Amino acid sequence: MRVSDLLYSAYERHVQHSLPVENLPRHVGVMLDGNRRWAKARGANTESGHQAGADNIKPLLGWCEEAGVEVVTLWLLSTDNLNRPTAELTPLLSIIERAVQGLAAEGRWRLHPVGALDLLPDQTATVLKEAADRTADADGLMVNIAVGYGGRREIADAVRAMLQEQAAQGRSLEELAEILDVEHIADHLYTKGQPDPDLVIRTSGEQRLGGFLLWQSAHSEFYFCEAYWPDFRRVDFLRALRAYAERDRRLGR
Numbered sequence: 336m337r338v339s340d341l342l343y344s345a346y347e348r349h350v351q352h353s354l355p356v357e358n359l360p361r362h363v364g365v366m367l368d369g370n371r372r373w374a375k376a377r378g379a380n381t382e383s384g385h386q387a388g389a390d391n392i393k394p395l396l397g398w399c400e401e402a403g404v405e406v407v408t409l410w411l412l413s414t415d416n417l418n419r420p421t422a423e424l425t426p427l428l429s430i431i432e433r434a435v436q437g438l439a440a441e442g443r444w445r446l447h448p449v450g451a452l453d454l455l456p457d458q459t460a461t462v463l464k465e466a467a468d469r470t471a472d473a474d475g476l477m478v479n480i481a482v483g484y485g486g487r488r489e490i491a492d493a494v495r496a497m498l499q500e501q502a503a504q505g506r507s508l509e510e511l512a513e514i515l516d517v518e519h520i521a522d523h524l525y526t527k528g529q530p531d532p533d534l535v536i537r538t539s540g541e542q543r544l545g546g547f548l549l550w551q552s553a554h555s556e557f558y559f560c561e562a563y564w565p566d567f568r569r570v571d572f573l574r575a576l577r578a579y580a581e582r583d584r585r586l587g588r
Contacts, residue, residue, distance in 0.1 A: 350573040354402075358580045360533035362406040363399060364548050364555070367392075369539030369563030376563075382426045387565035389434040396444060398572045399476060406477045406529055408449070410547050414485035417454060428455075432462040435480060439466040443475040449525035450484035451492065459483075479526060486549030493523035493550075526551060534579045536572075538564040556582055 367388055374384025392409065399407050411431050417424065439446055448463035455463075463482060497519050501511050521527065531551040535544075540561045544552065558575040560567065 347570045347573065350570060350577060354573065354576055355580050356403070359402055359576055360404060360556075360579055362408070362530045362532045362534075363404050364408040364410070364532040364535040364552070365395065366410045366535070366537040366545070366547055367564040368537055368541055370565060372539060373563035373565045381423055382430070384565065385427050385430045389430050391565055391567060392434060392438065393441070394569070395567070395572065396438075396476060396478065398569050400443075402572075402576060404476065406479065406532075408479035408481060408526070408532060408548065410481040410484060412450075412482045412484070413546065414451060414454060414483055414488050415546075417483060428459050431482060432459055435462055435466045438478065438480075439469045442470070442473060444470060444478045445473045445475065446470045447477060447479050449479045449481045449489075451488050452483060454483045477529065479529075481547075484525075484547075486544075486546040489525050490520070490550055492525075493520050496523040521550070524550060531555065533584075534558060534575065536560060536575050538562055538567050538571075554584075556584065 370384040370388040371381050372384075373387060374381050395409075396407060411434075412427070416427075419427070435446065438444060446463075446466045446469075448467055452460040452463060459482065463480060466480070498511070500523075526548075531553070532548055532555045534557075535547065535552055535555045536558045537543075537547075538560045540559065542559045544557075548555070556579050558578050560571050560575065562568070562571055
């Protein structure tokens with residue numbers, strides 16, 4: 336083993352041992368960003384970048400299990416991404432489908448699609464639904480698979496579903512306006528019943544949310560990593576956990 340590898344392993348162990356286990360996140364959201372730039376930097380095609388990114392998902396879930404994380408939300412494809420050229424979008428959707436099927440085959444994690452499935456091709460939507468059904472009884476991590484996801488679309492869908500529910504109960508808009516509070520909307524989000532993300536990680540150096548979990552991340556801590564997603568390592572994840580644990584979370588108070 337090279338000296339650099341030994342030093343890296345030693346540093347990784349140091350970071351892991353320094354983590355306060357009582358102050359780690361329950362729910363981690365991850366924006367898997369930088370696949371295309373990773374490929375471009377290597378003179379490779381875009382598809383190889385997306386595949387390299389997909390290959391890094393299972394390791395991440397393993398790291399989350401080790402840290403005691405209960406919920407992970409993976410943003411794989413935004414609603415805006417659906418406007419990409421067909422030559423890129425079609426193979427990307429195929430890669431996502433295979434990745435989701437691979438995660439389901441593990442039998443370790445409960446997969447929960449979050450996003451506007453009606454905007455996706457039938458094949459992709461079917462794969463996501465089948466993965467959710469296949470893993471419904473798994474007792475491991477809850478893994479939200481955000482495909483065709485946009486924060487604004489999620490809030491609009493939640494409000495629409497809430498209005499339809501209230502109308503079905505015979506309540507008028509005036510009556511609803513009298514009682515409406517944030518919980519009425521929260522109860523209709525894609526992630527209803529789950530804890531909000533404590534920590535949101537974005538790779539590739541970009542420092543913006545881009546519409547990810549807009550409602551749920553009101554009190555989240557954010558960690559921006561320079562590494563492109565395919566290069567994101569366990570030590571990068573541990574650093575994110577350490578940064579989270581060192582912060583004084585006031586949760587708006």
